[in-house]
Amino acid sequence: MTNHINTLSQRQLKSVQTRNKLLGAARKVFIDQGFQKTTITQIIKDAELGYGTAYVHFKNKDDILIALIEDVMNQFYKIADLPFRPTTKDEAERTIRKQVGSFLELAKQEQRILAVVEEAIGQSPIVQAKWNDIRERFVEGIAKDITYSQENNLAYPDVDPLLAGKGWFYSNEMFLWEITKRDGKMNLEDIVHNLTTMYVRGLYK
CATH class of the missing domain: 1.10.357.10 (Tetracycline Repressor, domain 2)
Structure with missing residues (x-):
């Protein structure tokens, strides 16, 4: 039971870290490129994350x-x-x-x-x-x-x-x-x- 709780906590922590990484990259790209020119592909690339991982957290830019x-x-x-x-x-x-x-x-x-x-x-x-x-x-x-x-x-x-x-x-x-x-x-x-x-x-x- 304890191991299960620890695993969940680690997963939740990783999820939060991934989300924050995406948001940090997005803020930078949005400021540099503006809203219209920014693409979610740029954000994912800047965050150095996989496409599947990114779309777990956000639908689009x-x-x-x-x-x-x-x-x-x-x-x-x-x-x-x-x-x-x-x-x-x-x-x-x-x-x-x-x-x-x-x-x-x-x-x-x-x-x-x-x-x-x-x-x-x-x-x-x-x-x-x-x-x-x-x-x-x-x-x-x-x-x-x-x-x-x-x-x-x-x-x-x-x-x-x-x-x-x-x-x-x-x-x-x-x-x-x-x-x-x-x-x-x-x-x-x-x-x-x-x-x-x-x-x-x-x-x-």
Whole structure:
């Protein structure tokens, strides 16, 4: 029984290592070649794995990119999911400013793979659907924070949390893509200041 468990553990470990090897190779190839020019054959070759082994883990290059997107977005989710329980407008503004700064700074750090994602959104229905799911998760979280602020008499009650949440996320998303295109030439502090100021003054009392 013990040997059986050890064998399973070794197999599982090898499977994880193989998957990670594929993802590491894929990230490199996608960044070097872009989404359209990348082929799963290139990724498999770069990972130095057999075709059969690779297809156990992923169906195609779209599937591989989605796995990379999930890895990157988990970092963004950690920022978005930070506790939001301000008791004053000033506290809300400080928290929002910090979140926006962290969000856009992370976009700058991950700009090369995000550029691939942006390209893929326009070419792959599967990747586009994945990105729409990501948008919804962010919007729902923002709407929840807005509802909290309204319930605690910090934000105007006549604002629809979901619509405001969409507007807020799309504003941040716009600059996320701008950052991926400008190769770090945008002033993040200016963007964070203006985004936060417009949002807080428009929503909070």
